[in-house]
Amino acid sequence: MAFDVALPEWTVVAGLPLCLLAGVALGLAHFGALWRQAQALAGKVRPSRAxxxxxARFAVLVAGFVAASLLGxxxxxxxxxxVMIGRWLVMxxxxRADP
Structure with a gap:
């Protein structure tokens, strides 16, 4: 079953900067949460919560990629x-925070 989103070409091109910004936000959220989770695991958080x-992190990441893939x-x-720019910003x- 293929999803065919019939959008005019100009809307796809105009949406590229929005996809880039959404990717930066997604990358910041994903890798920021990864960093916070690593800190929590070092502090002995419950394995079920981890x-x-x-x-949850991967579900949001996959949902973003699936939504973008439907657009082309x-x-x-x-x-x-x-997402890679967001990763770079988090890193x-x-x-800077870690000596």
């Missing part, structure tokens, strides 16, 4: 680039 947080290759690549913040 597993639930992992599932361009929006999917823009979202992926945004810069972590490197």
């Amino acid at each position: 597993a639930a947080e992992v599932l 290759a361009g929006p999917l690549l823009a979202l992926a680039l945004g 810069r913040r972590v490197e």
